[in-house]
Amino acid sequence: MKPLRLIPLMIAFTLVSTACGGGSGATTAVGSTNTTGSMQADLLGAGASFPAPIYQEWIGAYQSVEPDVSINYQSIGSGGGVEQFIGQQTDFGASDAFLKDDEIAAAQAARGCDPIHIPTVFGAVAVAYNVEGLDSLTLSGSVLADIFLGTITKWNDPAIAALNPDVTMPDEDIIVAHRSDGSGTTSIFTTYLSSVSDAWKSGPGAGKEVEWAAPNSVGGEKNDGVTAQIQQNPGAVGYIELSYAMENDIPIAKMVNGDGNAIEPTLESTAAAADGITIPDDLRFNILNVGGEGYPIAGATWLLAWKCGYDQAKADALKAWITWDLKNGDDLARELLYSPLPDSLQEKALAKVDLINSEG
Amino acid sequence: MAVADSLSGRRRGRLRADTTFRLILGFAGASVLLILAAMLISTTIQAWPVFRHEGWSFVTSSVWDPGTSRTEITGQYGALSFIVGTLVTSVIALIIAVPLAVAVALYITQAAPKRVAGPLTYTIEMLAAVPSVVFGLWGLLFFVPSVLRPIMDFVAGTLGSFIPFLGGPVVTYNYFAAGVVLAFMVLPIIMAVTREVMANTPEPEISAAYGLGATRWEMMRHVVLPRARPGIIGATMLGLGRALGETIAVAMLIGGSQRISDSIFRGGQSMAGIIAVTFQEAAPENVKALIGVGVLLFVITVIVNMAARLVVWMTGGHLAKEQNL
Numbered sequence: 001m002k003p004l005r006l007i008p009l010m011i012a013f014t015l016v017s018t019a020c021g022g023g024s025g026a027t028t029a030v031g032s033t034n035t036t037g038s039m040q041a042d043l044l045g046a047g048a049s050f051p052a053p054i055y056q057e058w059i060g061a062y063q064s065v066e067p068d069v070s071i072n073y074q075s076i077g078s079g080g081g082v083e084q085f086i087g088q089q090t091d092f093g094a095s096d097a098f099l100k101d102d103e104i105a106a107a108q109a110a111r112g113c114d115p116i117h118i119p120t121v122f123g124a125v126a127v128a129y130n131v132e133g134l135d136s137l138t139l140s141g142s143v144l145a146d147i148f149l150g151t152i153t154k155w156n157d158p159a160i161a162a163l164n165p166d167v168t169m170p171d172e173d174i175i176v177a178h179r180s181d182g183s184g185t186t187s188i189f190t191t192y193l194s195s196v197s198d199a200w201k202s203g204p205g206a207g208k209e210v211e212w213a214a215p216n217s218v219g220g221e222k223n224d225g226v227t228a229q230i231q232q233n234p235g236a237v238g239y240i241e242l243s244y245a246m247e248n249d250i251p252i253a254k255m256v257n258g259d260g261n262a263i264e265p266t267l268e269s270t271a272a273a274a275d276g277i278t279i280p281d282d283l284r285f286n287i288l289n290v291g292g293e294g295y296p297i298a299g300a301t302w303l304l305a306w307k308c309g310y311d312q313a314k315a316d317a318l319k320a321w322i323t324w325d326l327k328n329g330d331d332l333a334r335e336l337l338y339s340p341l342p343d344s345l346q347e348k349a350l351a352k353v354d355l356i357n358s359e360g
Numbered sequence: 361m362a363v364a365d366s367l368s369g370r371r372r373g374r375l376r377a378d379t380t381f382r383l384i385l386g387f388a389g390a391s392v393l394l395i396l397a398a399m400l401i402s403t404t405i406q407a408w409p410v411f412r413h414e415g416w417s418f419v420t421s422s423v424w425d426p427g428t429s430r431t432e433i434t435g436q437y438g439a440l441s442f443i444v445g446t447l448v449t450s451v452i453a454l455i456i457a458v459p460l461a462v463a464v465a466l467y468i469t470q471a472a473p474k475r476v477a478g479p480l481t482y483t484i485e486m487l488a489a490v491p492s493v494v495f496g497l498w499g500l501l502f503f504v505p506s507v508l509r510p511i512m513d514f515v516a517g518t519l520g521s522f523i524p525f526l527g528g529p530v531v532t533y534n535y536f537a538a539g540v541v542l543a544f545m546v547l548p549i550i551m552a553v554t555r556e557v558m559a560n561t562p563e564p565e566i567s568a569a570y571g572l573g574a575t576r577w578e579m580m581r582h583v584v585l586p587r588a589r590p591g592i593i594g595a596t597m598l599g600l601g602r603a604l605g606e607t608i609a610v611a612m613l614i615g616g617s618q619r620i621s622d623s624i625f626r627g628g629q630s631m632a633g634i635i636a637v638t639f640q641e642a643a644p645e646n647v648k649a650l651i652g653v654g655v656l657l658f659v660i661t662v663i664v665n666m667a668a669r670l671v672v673w674m675t676g677g678h679l680a681k682e683q684n685l
Contacts, residue, residue, distance in 0.1 A: 049640075076640065077640030077641045078641055079640060079641040079642050079643060079646075079647075080640060080641075083644070100428065102429060102430055102431065103430060106430050106431075173529055175529075175531060178616075179616075180611075180616025180617070180618075180629065180633075180637050180638075181637035181638050181640065181641065182426075182637075182638045182640065182641030182642055182646075183641060184641070207426070207428065208428075208641045209426050209638055209641070209642075209646075210425070211423065211424070211425045211618065212617070212618065212619075216529065216531070217617055217619075217627075218531045218532075218533065218615050218616065218617055218627045219615060219616025219617045219618070219627065219629070220533075220616055221611060221612065221616060221637045225500075225612065225616065228500055228501070228533075229531075229532070229533065229616075232504075232505045232509070232532040232533070233531055233532050
């Protein structure tokens with residue numbers, strides 16, 4: 001052997017990147033024919049794997065609008081996407097987490113102008129479980145945090161039983177399943193737990209990868225790895241993307257939101273979550289303190305672009321493509337089980353698109 | 361005169377060709393070392409901030425809590441649980457694969473009829489051509505949950521109550537599951553080399569053993585196995601090298617938990633595994649730490665290989681002495 005095993009690493013890397021796009025084979029023809037096809041540009045983007053299927057669909061559909069605009073999106077993960085974006089290796093980036101302040105500073109230093117955050121779709125994180133004979137389950141944020149902290153270890157714990165008065169909970173050990181890879185899904189999930197539990201906030205905290213505290217915890221790679229862990233370990237509970245849970249028909253829990261309503265995760269309840277929240281001007285936001293009919297564990301994903309430094313053709317094409325996505329892409333998004341932006345936010349996002357290359 | 365001139369001219373040409381050839385070969389040899397050195401040095405430089413920040417706790421702590429900074433080291437990077445994961449799965453793999461490989465090689469070279477031995481050899485060596493991700497998927501979806509899980513539950517429920525490291529509660533994907541599938545992956549390498557050395561047992565020694573009235577088993581035990589021992593150890597080293605560095609299959613089956621478990625039926629993570637699964641979303645400081653894990657894996661592999669070589673050298677000497685007597 002075999003210095004550092006970089007070759008298997010690269011192979012794994014490639015496998016992982018190609019595997020992320022799974023489940024989105026169908027190319028739906030979109031009937032917009034009011035096209036001139038006047039633009040010509042090559043755009044390169046890279047980043048988050050979570051929205052990669054919908055970006056690929058949008059790119060495919062946009063081909064019939066502007067055949068001479070060629071867009072290449074590489075699903076390399078948010079971390080790599082941000083790095084390549086700041087490193088000027090791509091025309092646009094994509095990330096499941098908005099840029100942190102030190103990343104913005106690095107970006108400004110690298111390009112000489114501000115990066116722009118454009119939210120595109122929402123995703124919800126579902127809490128899936130595997131308990132024999134249990135058809136429905138309701139959990140609250142603090143109970144979920146205690147389960148993942150390892151302070152609640154049995155399914156018949158009084159705190160769980162109190163939330164499920166009509167069900168007899170079994171005397172079974174809880175096995176906690178989490179992502180073993182760094183993931184935007186983990187980030188959404190742990191950001192939520194931090195917002196509802198002080199013990200979680202001061203313990204594992206929020207991030208793409210955290211120190212899991214529960215003694216009976218198992219990790220899986222990607223959504224399918226976590227799903228395998230849940231399905232193969234009786235008594236398991238874990239978190240996966242809602243779209244993945246829906247496609248694979250896995251039992252999922254209702255979550256009690258800020259108004260005390262037990263909400264099942266659906267596209268509608270995800271959209272409702274995004275509707276009621278306050279959003280800062282730079283569109284860097286987490287979806288927290290959800291009430292009403294909204295499902296509380298949800299997050300956005302962003303495209304990243306620059307205020308300056310594009311040649312005119314690229315800037316025009318990029319603006320036109322993202323505008324088209326936001327205005328015409330909602331049905332495609334729903335088809336792939338992403339929740340589109342609510343109208344109020346779509347307007348704000350479109351205003352950001354206008355800022356692309358505004359400083360020349 | 362003319363003939364002599366042309367001869368010496370040709371010889372000079374040949375000498376020049378000789379020199380060129382030697383240089384090319386020398387360069388080829390050196391290039392391997394250069395690439396190796398370049399990788400080790402550049403990765404060490406990249407990982408240096410993490411090594412400096414963590415010191416020895418990089419290998420003695422099992423707290424792996426990555427930070428997200430671009431410029432400094434803010435997280436905690438203790439790789440002990442990954443070192444344990446790599447070593448435990450590799451040892452489990454060898455404990456299963458080596459006796460099995462030796463038994464199969466003995467059967468093929470000494471006991472099997474020719475029409476069985478050929479296809480059997482071929483089939484086992486074909487295992488080496490199966491991509492590791494396929495082993496991983498097979499283990500993930502079928503072998504571990506359907507075949508291993510009941511066995512693991514049984515062992516944990518019986519032996520686990522009084523033997524350490526075998527206790528429950530069992531989780532499906534764990535050190536043991538990864539080790540067993542890893543055993544299937546290193547089996548062909550170990551078997552192929554072992555079979556080769558056993559096939560080279562001198563015929564006169566075999567005949568002599570039979571001549572002295574040995575049974576087939578005694579012949580194998582006193583002639584074939586001692587002769588093959590250095591080869592078996594060498595084969596084990598090759599298998600160990602593969603096992604230490606195997607990435608995807610282990611990452612899929614080891615349970616992906618960033619902790620050291622007190623039972624082989626619980627989850628953990630390996631060094632190659634943590635690099636492969638977390639590299640994509642890692643912040644710059646986290647990438648440095650992962651590269652550091654890579655350097656560590658390299659160092660550990662070198663140490664293990666040197667130790668194994670030492671063992672071979674010592675047992676080889678022992679064998680030579682025995683034969684002199």
